[in-house]
Amino acid sequence: MVIECHGLTKEFRTYKKQPGFLGTLKSFFVREQILNRAVDHFDLLLEPGALVGLLGPNGAGKTTLMKMLTGIIVPSSGKMKVLGFTPSERKLQFRRKIALVMGQKNQLWWDIPAMDSFLLLQKYYEIADGDFKKRVGFLSEMLDVEKVLHIHVRKLSLGERMKLELMASLLHEPEVIFLDEPTIGLDLVAQKNIRDFLRVYQEERQTTILLTSHYMADVEALCSRIVLILGGKKRFDDSITKFSQILGREKFVTFTFERGVDQTSEIWKSHDPKWKFEGRQVELRIPEERLRELSATILNQYPVVDFHTEKMPIERVMSTLISNPHLL
Amino acid sequence: MSMIAFMAYKVNFFLIIIGPALVFFFIKYNLWSAIYSLKEGIQIQGYDFSEMINYQVWVLIVSLLSQGFFSSQLAEDIRLGRISSYLIYPFQFWQFHLASFLGFQTIQMAVAGFTILILFGSDLVQVPTWEILTSGLVMSFVVGLIWFSFQFLIGLSAFWLEETWVLRVILITVTQFLSGSILPLEFFPLWAKDLLSMTPFPYMTHVPVKIFMGAYEGSLPILVGILLLWLGIISLVCGLMWRSGLKRYSAAGM
Numbered sequence: 001m002v003i004e005c006h007g008l009t010k011e012f013r014t015y016k017k018q019p020g021f022l023g024t025l026k027s028f029f030v031r032e033q034i035l036n037r038a039v040d041h042f043d044l045l046l047e048p049g050a051l052v053g054l055l056g057p058n059g060a061g062k063t064t065l066m067k068m069l070t071g072i073i074v075p076s077s078g079k080m081k082v083l084g085f086t087p088s089e090r091k092l093q094f095r096r097k098i099a100l101v102m103g104q105k106n107q108l109w110w111d112i113p114a115m116d117s118f119l120l121l122q123k124y125y126e127i128a129d130g131d132f133k134k135r136v137g138f139l140s141e142m143l144d145v146e147k148v149l150h151i152h153v154r155k156l157s158l159g160e161r162m163k164l165e166l167m168a169s170l171l172h173e174p175e176v177i178f179l180d181e182p183t184i185g186l187d188l189v190a191q192k193n194i195r196d197f198l199r200v201y202q203e204e205r206q207t208t209i210l211l212t213s214h215y216m217a218d219v220e221a222l223c224s225r226i227v228l229i230l231g232g233k234k235r236f237d238d239s240i241t242k243f244s245q246i247l248g249r250e251k252f253v254t255f256t257f258e259r260g261v262d263q264t265s266e267i268w269k270s271h272d273p274k275w276k277f278e279g280r281q282v283e284l285r286i287p288e289e290r291l292r293e294l295s296a297t298i299l300n301q302y303p304v305v306d307f308h309t310e311k312m313p314i315e316r317v318m319s320t321l322i323s324n325p326h327l328l
Numbered sequence: 329m330s331m332i333a334f335m336a337y338k339v340n341f342f343l344i345i346i347g348p349a350l351v352f353f354f355i356k357y358n359l360w361s362a363i364y365s366l367k368e369g370i371q372i373q374g375y376d377f378s379e380m381i382n383y384q385v386w387v388l389i390v391s392l393l394s395q396g397f398f399s400s401q402l403a404e405d406i407r408l409g410r411i412s413s414y415l416i417y418p419f420q421f422w423q424f425h426l427a428s429f430l431g432f433q434t435i436q437m438a439v440a441g442f443t444i445l446i447l448f449g450s451d452l453v454q455v456p457t458w459e460i461l462t463s464g465l466v467m468s469f470v471v472g473l474i475w476f477s478f479q480f481l482i483g484l485s486a487f488w489l490e491e492t493w494v495l496r497v498i499l500i501t502v503t504q505f506l507s508g509s510i511l512p513l514e515f516f517p518l519w520a521k522d523l524l525s526m527t528p529f530p531y532m533t534h535v536p537v538k539i540f541m542g543a544y545e546g547s548l549p550i551l552v553g554i555l556l557l558w559l560g561i562i563s564l565v566c567g568l569m570w571r572s573g574l575k576r577y578s579a580a581g582m
Binding site: 012067070071072073074090092095096098099100105107124125126 | 578
């Protein structure tokens with residue numbers, strides 16, 4: 001196993017303070033302590049070459065888990081091994097084998113061109129000149145950033161910066177990559193470019209990747225397995241197909257009609273219809289086994305001009321589970 | 329990289345690196361001028377006016393050479409969770425800061441060298457021999473390492489404290505007073521000198537100044553040994569604080 005966690009727990013201690021000067025004075029003598037369990041007895045096994053999506057709402061514990069797996073913070077309890085190392089020991093051999101990319105945090109030096117940062121990283125990771133040139137050439141071509149390597153980082157667009165951040169974290173060819181929201185804030189084209197790059201890179205090198213993202217398009221395009229964390233606890237760990245079926249094996253199909261149709265017909269009633277545009281569009285929840293037959297009936301009997309099944313069922317599953325965790 | 333960063337803003341560079349030491353020197357020059365003008369030819373604790381100014385000039389040089397580095401950036405980085413990237417890179421955190429300090433010291437050496445050349449042209453200071461100058465420079469470098477480790481230690485206290493500037497001010501004030509930067513240690517009572525000799529403070533200014541003045545009578549190798557011992561003790565405390573602090577580190581804001 002590349003990553004192995006058992007009962008991993010992280011607790012943070014904070015203190016409550018009443019507002020205002022009196023509150024400050026009071027907290028000087030008596031402070032109410034709050035114990036926040038950010039990650040709670042988390043188990044995780046990742047095989048070599050896996051690309052797993054770690055999902056959860058804000059504050060669920062995803063980043064805390066990433067921080068523990070990379071050795072940035074020390075767990076309160078539990079056991080964990082990454083590539084056979086205990087991350088919190090922060091051995092140099094371990095650090096040479098991992099990479100962490102944070103969409104919200106820069107590791108490139110802001111005031112110098114990316115190439116200068118890369119040269120510094122070459123020294124940090126002791127990469128031979130030949131290998132370094134080869135990797136810079138390969139990655140910059142793949143990410144289409146050859147023209148911006150020598151421009152000050154602060155002058156680049158967010159998309160270009162993110163590509164260069166990715167490049168910086170891959171120069172030492174890590175065996176495990178932790179990607180914490182790598183597409184956050186990017187436009188649709190830039191998101192797609194990053195996703196495409198990651199997919200090709202991972203397929204070619206079989207690098208183990210643990211990815212967190214709030215964009216389900218990232219997860220659907222890249223991950224075959226999903227781990228869901230809610231309130232610090234693992235609530236789901238299985239294939240993306242099973243994840244999309246958590247709420248039942250049903251398809252959400254939208255039909256658009258030429259004109260408004262009769263909304264009182266019996267055909268709609270058992271499929272939880274959601275009507276829009278004065279009866280000119282309806283979304284139905286149809287059991288998988290009835291999809292063909294019911295769609296054919298509707299297409300034959302009504303003036304259908306367009307119909308489609310939902311594009312990303314996992315997005316609906318995610319939003320439903322975040323608001324109703326008891327469904328799991 | 330740190331050298332480029334330190335020199336990026338010229339006014340800042342002057343204000344932070346050269347300014348305080350020069351201002352402090354001119355205050356002391358005026359103060360001692362006023363004191364010695366009270367009675368002509370007066371000697372205080374064995375120092376006449378020119379010897380006192382000679383002492384104070386070398387205090388300025390030693391402070392430029394060894395006590396200019398501050399750890400405010402480290403404390404802020406810890407508090408704001410900005411050290412996370414450095415925890416992932418394959419080198420030790422102290423190595424990064426030591427490299428930054430060495431970059432800073434290179435600039436300080438140039439500034440101090442320039443100041444020494446100007447002062448050698450004046451009648452404020454007695455020009456030492458090459459041998460004495462070299463001994464003084466080596467000693468100042470080792471003292472600089474001790475100063476750096478003190479600063480690193482204060483920076484690490486940010487794992488526990490919201491603000492660390494108070495500690496830095498205390499360190500500077502205590503060091504200036506107890507190291508002989510304000511008053512030569514000959515002005516202290518014997519019992520205080522004996523007590524101070526068991527701390528690293530006399531070695532921070534008084535002893536290197538005496539070496540530059542050619543007035544140090546002890547053995548230099550033993551002196552380096554004592555300084556390295558203090559360096560070892562402070563580094564050990566830093567190591568313990570680092571290990572303990574990391575357990576508290578939450579990488580906030582990441």
